[in-house]
Amino acid sequence: MTTQLFGAPIRRKEDPRLVTGGGRYLDDLGHDALAAAFVRSPHAHARIVDVDASDAVDVEGVVGIYVHDDLPGRVGEPLPLLIPHPTLTHGRTGYALARDEVNHVGEPVVMVVATDRYVAEDACQRIRVSYEPLPVVVGIEAARDGDLLVHDDVPGNVAAHMLQEVGDVAAAMAAAPRTLTLELDIERSACTPMEGKGVYARWDHERGELRMYSSTQTSTGVRAAVAAKLDLPLAKVECIAPDVGGGFGVKIMHPWPEEVLVPWAARLLDRPVKWVEDRREHFIGSAHERGQLQTVTVGFDDEGRVLALDVKFWHDNGAYTPYGIIVPIITSTQLLGPYKPGAYRCEFWSLYTNTVLVTPYRGAGRPQGCFAMERTMDAIADELGLDRTEVRSRNFILPSEMPYDHGLLFQDGRPLKYDSGDFPASLAKLKDLVGWDDFADYRARAEAAGRKVGLGIGCYVEGTGVGPYEGGHIQIETSGRVNVATGLTSQGQGHETVFAQIVAEELGVRMEDVHVTTGDTRRMPYAVGTFASRAAVMSGSAIALAARNVRAKALRIAADALEVSPDDLEIVEGTVRVKGAPATSMSLGTVSVLSNPLRYAFDDAAKAATQFAGTFDPDKPPVADDEEPGLEGRDFYSPTQATFANGMHAAVVETDPVTAEIRILRYCVIHDCGTMINPMIVEGQVHGGVAQGVGGALYERMAYDESGQLLNASFMDFLMPYASEVPTIETDHLETPSPLNPLGIKGAGEAGCIPVSAVIASAIEDAEGFPITRMPISPNDLWELRRRHAAGEVPSLHRLSSTSSKEPTA
Amino acid sequence: MTDATTGAETLHDVTVTVNGVRRSAAVPARRLLSDFLRHDLELTGTHVGCEHGVCGACTVLVDGAPMRSCLMFAVTAQDHEVTTVEGLCSAPDARVAPTGESMNPVQQAFAECHGLQCGFCTPGFLTTVTAYLEENPSPTSEQAREAISGNLCRCTGYQNIVKSVLRAADIRTERAAEELS
Numbered sequence: 001m002t003t004q005l006f007g008a009p010i011r012r013k014e015d016p017r018l019v020t021g022g023g024r025y026l027d028d029l030g031h032d033a034l035a036a037a038f039v040r041s042p043h044a045h046a047r048i049v050d051v052d053a054s055d056a057v058d059v060e061g062v063v064g065i066y067v068h069d070d071l072p073g074r075v076g077e078p079l080p081l082l083i084p085h086p087t088l089t090h091g092r093t094g095y096a097l098a099r100d101e102v103n104h105v106g107e108p109v110v111m112v113v114a115t116d117r118y119v120a121e122d123a124c125q126r127i128r129v130s131y132e133p134l135p136v137v138v139g140i141e142a143a144r145d146g147d148l149l150v151h152d153d154v155p156g157n158v159a160a161h162m163l164q165e166v167g168d169v170a171a172a173m174a175a176a177p178r179t180l181t182l183e184l185d186i187e188r189s190a191c192t193p194m195e196g197k198g199v200y201a202r203w204d205h206e207r208g209e210l211r212m213y214s215s216t217q218t219s220t221g222v223r224a225a226v227a228a229k230l231d232l233p234l235a236k237v238e239c240i241a242p243d244v245g246g247g248f249g250v251k252i253m254h255p256w257p258e259e260v261l262v263p264w265a266a267r268l269l270d271r272p273v274k275w276v277e278d279r280r281e282h283f284i285g286s287a288h289e290r291g292q293l294q295t296v297t298v299g300f301d302d303e304g305r306v307l308a309l310d311v312k313f314w315h316d317n318g319a320y321t322p323y324g325i326i327v328p329i330i331t332s333t334q335l336l337g338p339y340k341p342g343a344y345r346c347e348f349w350s351l352y353t354n355t356v357l358v359t360p361y362r363g364a365g366r367p368q369g370c371f372a373m374e375r376t377m378d379a380i381a382d383e384l385g386l387d388r389t390e391v392r393s394r395n396f397i398l399p400s401e402m403p404y405d406h407g408l409l410f411q412d413g414r415p416l417k418y419d420s421g422d423f424p425a426s427l428a429k430l431k432d433l434v435g436w437d438d439f440a441d442y443r444a445r446a447e448a449a450g451r452k453v454g455l456g457i458g459c460y461v462e463g464t465g466v467g468p469y470e471g472g473h474i475q476i477e478t479s480g481r482v483n484v485a486t487g488l489t490s491q492g493q494g495h496e497t498v499f500a501q502i503v504a505e506e507l508g509v510r511m512e513d514v515h516v517t518t519g520d521t522r523r524m525p526y527a528v529g530t531f532a533s534r535a536a537v538m539s540g541s542a543i544a545l546a547a548r549n550v551r552a553k554a555l556r557i558a559a560d561a562l563e564v565s566p567d568d569l570e571i572v573e574g575t576v577r578v579k580g581a582p583a584t585s586m587s588l589g590t591v592s593v594l595s596n597p598l599r600y601a602f603d604d605a606a607k608a609a610t611q612f613a614g615t616f617d618p619d620k621p622p623v624a625d626d627e628e629p630g631l632e633g634r635d636f637y638s639p640t641q642a643t644f645a646n647g648m649h650a651a652v653v654e655t656d657p658v659t660a661e662i663r664i665l666r667y668c669v670i671h672d673c674g675t676m677i678n679p680m681i682v683e684g685q686v687h688g689g690v691a692q693g694v695g696g697a698l699y700e701r702m703a704y705d706e707s708g709q710l711l712n713a714s715f716m717d718f719l720m721p722y723a724s725e726v727p728t729i730e731t732d733h734l735e736t737p738s739p740l741n742p743l744g745i746k747g748a749g750e751a752g753c754i755p756v757s758a759v760i761a762s763a764i765e766d767a768e769g770f771p772i773t774r775m776p777i778s779p780n781d782l783w784e785l786r787r788r789h790a791a792g793e794v795p796s797l798h799r800l801s802s803t804s805s806k807e808p809t810a
Numbered sequence: 811m812t813d814a815t816t817g818a819e820t821l822h823d824v825t826v827t828v829n830g831v832r833r834s835a836a837v838p839a840r841r842l843l844s845d846f847l848r849h850d851l852e853l854t855g856t857h858v859g860c861e862h863g864v865c866g867a868c869t870v871l872v873d874g875a876p877m878r879s880c881l882m883f884a885v886t887a888q889d890h891e892v893t894t895v896e897g898l899c900s901a902p903d904a905r906v907a908p909t910g911e912s913m914n915p916v917q918q919a920f921a922e923c924h925g926l927q928c929g930f931c932t933p934g935f936l937t938t939v940t941a942y943l944e945e946n947p948s949p950t951s952e953q954a955r956e957a958i959s960g961n962l963c964r965c966t967g968y969q970n971i972v973k974s975v976l977r978a979a980d981i982r983t984e985r986a987a988e989e990l991s
Contacts, residue, residue, distance in 0.1 A: 011922065025857065
């Protein structure tokens with residue numbers, strides 16, 4: 001019998017290839033290609049006065065040097081604004097090469113194409129660009145002040161101003177027995193995948209066709225954008241995402257300037273051209289995320305039930321808004337987490353600054369929203385002297401209230417309506433895992449030994465699997481090989497494995513016979529991309545539907561050949577057989593042969609499908625009217641709304657009483673992404689997300705000076721966690737299947753990182769006894785907070801005024 | 811160096827024993843070992859993640875010791891022995907997996923323990939851990955974590971990499987026992 005594949009921790013199909021040096025990432029391709037390099041702006045805000053390339057043109061090996069004036073037609077027009085929104089009244093995008101003005105350090109100004117990258121960079125160093133510096137806007141406060149402008153024609157630096165309100169917040173707040181206001185601050189971090197971006201393009205002069213490879217999260221998106229920019233028919237452009245060395249969001253943004261310029265140069269020069277981003281370029285020429293200032297006012301009753309929630313926040317969108325305002329929209333909606341907020345009002349301003357642009361980074365606005373909500377929950381608990389989990393429980397949406405409609409519009413323009421989840425059950429599991437109720441004893445023992453420890457918690461809900469759609473195509477060859485294609489791309493999520501598990505289970509074939517291709521527009525031209533924890537939900541569902549179509553077709557053909565009813569057939573390990581009489585059978589390979597009537601025999605298998613090979617009904621056409629040749633099928637999955645995953649984390653931290661060093665002693669995760677296709681892979685996703693969250697909570701920040709220079713644009717200075725910084729992560733799962741899709745799955749990709757800053761802040765606050773309102777937090781920051789607390793500038797938590805060593809339990 | 815008058819670069823013949831095979835190419839003095847391996851020899855298994863020696867993705871073994879190939883010039887590897895991830899497959903204790911690839915115990919362990927996701931940093935971990943286990947064949951969990959703490963991974967949170975190191979140590983022992991029996 002076929003062993004259960006769906007839901008099993010199957011080893012990854014990708015790994016034997018990837019551990020033996022067989023991966024093919026962008027820079028592993030095109031050894032014959034010319035290399036592109038860029039002169040990038042050293043100024044955060046300046047007018048370009050002159051570009052003098054006279055010393056560079058004679059460098060041996062230089063093939064071309066280009067500035068904005070050299071870019072014809074649409075190539076020279078502004079880059080597209082990918083996601084327009086009615087409130088994005090002042091959307092601005094840059095040019096592939098800067099025209100007249102630069103708005104952040106790192107903006108590309110000149111492109112050099114040469115025989116290799118060394119030579120291209122030699123030439124870049126010999127190009128002199130003169131700038132007239134302009135006033136620089138760095139930081140949210142400066143942008144909000146609006147005294148200085150990033151874009152002359154954008155008053156107050158406000159790209160977008162958006163307000164959503166459910167219920168009458170003013171009235172509910174006025175009626176609330178108690179209110180609190182919190183001022184919160186989250187700094188920038190960035191995806192920093194180990195492989196930066198990269199583009200490689202080949203122009204086929206004879207056919208007038210472009211093939212390009214990009215280290216992207218959306219090959220269909222890049223293809224469409226490049227075809228439009230280069231005025232090429234879509235049919236003449238193909239885009240392939242090869243192995244991609246991590247994405248985490250930054251590679252869903254497209255087209256990057258280089259994705260337009262490299263194919264353009266390849267066509268112009270009729271030579272293959274490649275550009276591979278170096279690490280410094282990635283820091284200053286890609287995208288960051290997270291930076292927000294938040295003001296939260298909450299009204300609640302004496303039991304800690306939230307009656308009114310009024311949130312204002314200011315979001316730093318960097319120099320341009322090519323990806324629209326998806327990130328702040330997500331913050332404003334996903335902030336609510338697993339809670340009923342009573343009346344809710346959220347207003348945000350998305351602001352320009354002269355810094356690298358801001359596009360989604362794993363979590364995409366949710367970590368900031370979760371930080372706001374969870375800091376608020378802790379503040380309510382402290383105000384009332386209640387256990388922090390008790391306050392959360394009293395505000396939970398209950399399973400009996402699902403589906404729960406918040407009355408808000410989500411990032412996909414559709415209702416924010418939770419489909420599933422059991423928050424009380426998740427919390428119970430978390431308390432059990434971390435030993436919540438025993439912590440007071442642990443703390444007492446630690447304090448007796450002169451140690452400071454704290455316990456923190458954070459809960460979140462994550463809308464995953466947003467539309468519009470994904471597709472799956474499955475074709476079974478006469479050898480029995482099963483080819484599966486979906487259009488979205490892979491950056492390490494194990495799609496080759498999990499999609500094969502779905503197909504193997506649905507079709508009844510062996511894992512080793514299933515071969516999955518992702519991100520290749522030649523194999524599946526209709527796709528959206530990999531973001532918003534959507535691949536398993538969207539492509540997984542589409543592939544399952546396609547597999548069901550193929551299975552039905554296989555059974556029809558086999559039933560005809562075996563002269564039985566399709567209902568009497570089953571497929572086991574690639575063989576179609578009669579239930580209870582397995583000797584009456586044929587392989588799926590043979591069914592594939594029969595599905596495609598042939599005139600010519602090219603091998604023994606094909607012989608069986610030729611016109612003189614057997615008996616047939618002369619009154620029927622070789623291919624029935626309502627059938628197509630070939631044992632293949634295709635289907636698409638397009639849901640009416642997102643499906644909502646959730647999770648709850650807790651951490652125990654220790655802070656050094658002298659040095660203020662912060663150590664995470666334990667990190668516990670309860671995660672609910674519905675039915676799991678492969679628990680090993682889900683767990684890996686959670687691990688990676690938590691590690692990024694730890695980086696964002698304790699180490700990673702983008703250190704801009706007031707002139708807009710990024711001071712830590714290297715892995716030496718930007719402190720990405722090593723193994724020594726990431727604690728052991730303890731996980732447990734709750735599976736509440738989604739009712740929305742055929743497999744009951746919810747997304748898992750981003751979950752791990754969402755609550756980490758909230759959890760760590762909660763734990764440090766618990767250890768220290770004063771509020772933590774700003775993340776990330778370094779030992780320096782904590783030391784300074786202690787000093788200010790001692791000086792009476794930072795208030796103590798209320799619980800300290802009663803007992804210092806007991807976590808009240810309700 | 812670039813000659814200021816002609817623009818032409820002086821080329822040097824470099825011969826390195828890579829994965830047991832003598833390989834030669836004429837390259838400029840500034841050619842990084844990482845680029846030499848990847849672009850001159852087309853051994854693309856070695857990856858470059860930061861170009862400044864911090865991430866460890868480009869780690870190869872030079873005469874058996876882990877080195878960051880982005881911090882070494884190709885000319886300085888002259889007459890040395892370099893092992894890349896491609897060469898780990900032909901280690902004496904490598905075995906052919908059911909999928910057809912030959913893997914040394916560390917490669918096998920990473921595949922078993924989900925020790926990689928995107929796979930970009932992985933070659934640097936594999937070479938580092940291979941050399942580490944030669945020195946410390948049976949590390950504790952703490953030691954395993956310490957051993958990999960000079961390499962960056964953005965996908966895994968290191969949990970399963972630590973597991974992989976411990977599992978690799980077990981596989982080495984198993985294979986050594988097989989050799990004896």
